């Protein structure tokens with residue numbers, strides 16, 4: 001299928017390219033895209049794949065929840081809430097897919113998607129959670145995630161859901177990839193970028209958000225090159241002033 005990433009990706013930047021629909025049988029090492037809410041796609045990406053539509057399902061099986069890798073986080077959040085299943089409250093307003101979120105170990109504060117993971121199905125079959133390591137916005141998963149099994153340990157918790165909603169209130173609106181950089185240990189990337197005077201700074205059609213300096217917003221007509229220049233500028237200024245190397249949270253392909 002052909003995807004126009006200037007429409008598909010959450011930052012509305014990227015080329016129009018042919019993307020293969022992946023199944024465990026036809027996977028040939030393509031770079032997998034979920035919902036492209038954490039991925040910046042260059043004008044000349046490697047061969048890309050998205051999961052075939054058959055991996056968009058949610059099934060409750062006793063205290064196990066079986067979820068296709070292509071399921072949107074929003075749908076998993078809604079399902080869990082409707083069926084009174086705890087552990088997914090933090091997915092409220094967390095864009096992206098379950099596969100992409102597991103690969104990124106997406107989360108909010110102390111809640112992370114890997115927490116209740118039991119096993120996942122890759123192109124070469126099922127893997128126990130213990131085969132992978134998960135850390136802050138990172139995992140060692142190298143296979144496409146076709147399906148995941150989560151254990152349900154407690155009912156849905158409204159107070160967590162409300163807390164997450166509160167946290168999201170200060171998040172900038174507009175086309176973005178969420179946080180561009182990981183927070184360095186004991187600090188915040190946004191604070192450092194703000195301190196070097198780049199909050200609200202703009203190159204071409206991409207602006208470092210005046211609300212939260214770790215969000216780079218495509219305010220209209222932003223390009224891959226605009227994003228790359230802003231990333232390099234933020235990294236070099238923060239290195240010069242604070243001696244801190246800002247590490248990318250987003251993926252660039």
Ligand SMILES: Cc1cc2nc3c(=O)[nH]c(=O)nc-3n(C[C@H](O)[C@H](O)[C@H](O)COP(=O)(O)OP(=O)(O)OC[C@H]3O[C@@H](n4cnc5c(N)ncnc54)[C@H](O)[C@@H]3O)c2cc1C
Nearest residue numbers: 034035036037038039096097099100101103106107145178
């Ligand atoms: C407004 C906004 C707010 C955000 N807030 C948060 C937040 O609070 N916390 C947080 O953690 N993130 C946040 N993000 C980032 C993003 O939503 C998450 O990282 C999300 O999990 C990415 O999912 P995706 O499907 O879009 O992944 P993509 O961007 O498509 O891919 C991300 C990575 O996962 C890999 N991947 C994708 N699908 C699969 C699969 N099926 N199997 C294996 N690998 C796969 C890709 O190859 C890539 O390496 C935010 C983004 C936006 C735009």
